[in-house]
Amino acid sequence: MTAHEQVISRPVAPRAEQESARPRTETRELAIDARGLTKAFGKGPARVEILKGIDFQVETGEIALVMGPSGSGKSTLLAAVSGLMKPDSGSVISLGTDLWTMSRGEIDKFRLRNCGFVFQGFNLFPALTASQQIEVLLKFAGVKRAERRETAVTILKAVGLGHRIDYRPEKLSGGEKQRVAIARALAKKPRLVFADEPTSALDGENGQLAMDLLRKAAKEQGATVLCVTHDVRLAQYADRIITIEDGLITSTNADPNHFAH
Ligand SMILES: Nc1ncnc2c1ncn2[C@@H]1O[C@H](COP(=O)(O)OP(=O)(O)OP(=O)(O)O)[C@@H](O)[C@H]1O
Ligand SMILES: [Mg+2]
Numbered sequence: 001m002t003a004h005e006q007v008i009s010r011p012v013a014p015r016a017e018q019e020s021a022r023p024r025t026e027t028r029e030l031a032i033d034a035r036g037l038t039k040a041f042g043k044g045p046a047r048v049e050i051l052k053g054i055d056f057q058v059e060t061g062e063i064a065l066v067m068g069p070s071g072s073g074k075s076t077l078l079a080a081v082s083g084l085m086k087p088d089s090g091s092v093i094s095l096g097t098d099l100w101t102m103s104r105g106e107i108d109k110f111r112l113r114n115c116g117f118v119f120q121g122f123n124l125f126p127a128l129t130a131s132q133q134i135e136v137l138l139k140f141a142g143v144k145r146a147e148r149r150e151t152a153v154t155i156l157k158a159v160g161l162g163h164r165i166d167y168r169p170e171k172l173s174g175g176e177k178q179r180v181a182i183a184r185a186l187a188k189k190p191r192l193v194f195a196d197e198p199t200s201a202l203d204g205e206n207g208q209l210a211m212d213l214l215r216k217a218a219k220e221q222g223a224t225v226l227c228v229t230h231d232v233r234l235a236q237y238a239d240r241i242i243t244i245e246d247g248l249i250t251s252t253n254a255d256p257n258h259f260a261h
Contacts, residue, residue, distance in 0.1 A: 028059040030093070031192060031224035037080050037090035039073075050076045051087065052247035063218050063225040063237055068244035074228040075120060075196055077244065081226065082115060082194040083107045095191060112140060116185035118195035120228075122177045124169045130156055130180045131165045134187045141188045155183040160209060174201040182210050186217055193217060195227040199234065211237045 037054040040047050050073045058064040066074050079085035081092050083099050092099040095114060099107060117123075124133055134152035143151065156165050159179040169177055178201045185193055193214065199207040215237055217223040227234065235241060243251045 028061070029096075030057050031060040031062070031095060032056075032058040032064075032081060032226065033093040034081055035091050037077065037087045037092070039076055039080060039085070039087045050247050051080065054090070054244070054247075054249055056242050056249060056252055058224055058226060058240060060224055061218055061222045062239040063215060063227065064240040064242060065234055065238045066226065066228045066242045066244060067230065068250075070230075072244050073247045074244060078194055078196055078226065078228050082117065082192070083111050114191045116188065116190035116193045116223075118178075118181045118185045118193075118198045120196040120200075122169075122181040124177055124180060124184075126169055129166045129168055130161060130172070130176075130183075133180055134184045137184055138188055143188070151187055152183075155187050156180070158213060159183045160206060175203065175206055178202060179206065179210065182213065186213060189217070189221050189223070191223055193223050193225045193227075195225065197229055197231075198227060199229065199231050204233070207231065207233060 034057070035055050037051050038049065039051040040049045042048055054077060056064075066077060068074055076085070080087040080090075081094070083092075083094070086100055091101075094110070097110065099110070102110065125136070128136065131149065131152040134155065135148040138148040138151060139145075153162075153165055156162060159182055161176060161179055161183070164172060164176055164180075167176075169180075172180065178198065182195070182198055185195065195214065198214070199210055202210055211234060214225050214227065218225050241251075241253050242249060
């Protein structure tokens, strides 16, 4: 059984308290509308198609999971949707903006203004402390100096790293680095959060803490979260699960009750 088949057969608890923040009847805006995305790597006989025509939508305030086997194109898809890597064809309307029609500079500005990223390899700066990783980002986002340290400390405490605020990555465990990466992604309260395996290095308790923060960002701040994961524990947090296999979407489900069957 593959990871996503396990998710599909996994019972999901009722989420009455979450649903109260999200009336079913309300017409919701699309935060992400991806159409016909394709991407190939390599040339000639070495050419491999990784994305083979991907369409999906995510509504504002949703937590959407992208699941699928290793090598199926999940990180490639995240990069194409988040403005990091141009697809060969297709379009991404992100917060109402046609992403890939913009110049590189405009996309960078869009990402800085609107997006938070948790990368699969964490991408922390080796020379900076946990707090500085976040403060630098807040500086780029235009946050005043006095507020930067305070915001960084508050969010590091929220991910259980109050005792690691001035540590550099070399002195942090894998799970601690991952929590710094999550704190950094959420610190500027982005409208879009892109997370690639954000709980891969976390134990049960810290995985839940991380997902609770992502859920808070979505349900209290209206952020839209697109999260790549193998972690079947995360299904209970999802409003939508997109499964991808061999470069194609094999199922999209916006109704978590579906997963009770
Ligand atoms: N820049 C690149 N050049 C060539 N091939 C690439 C490149 N990036 C990714 N690939 C290939 O594309 C395929 C999909 O990669 P991708 O990283 O999107 O998979 P994934 O679903 O995120 O896997 P995992 O779960 O292991 O992270 C892989 O076979 C990978 O080797
Ligand atoms: Mg990946």
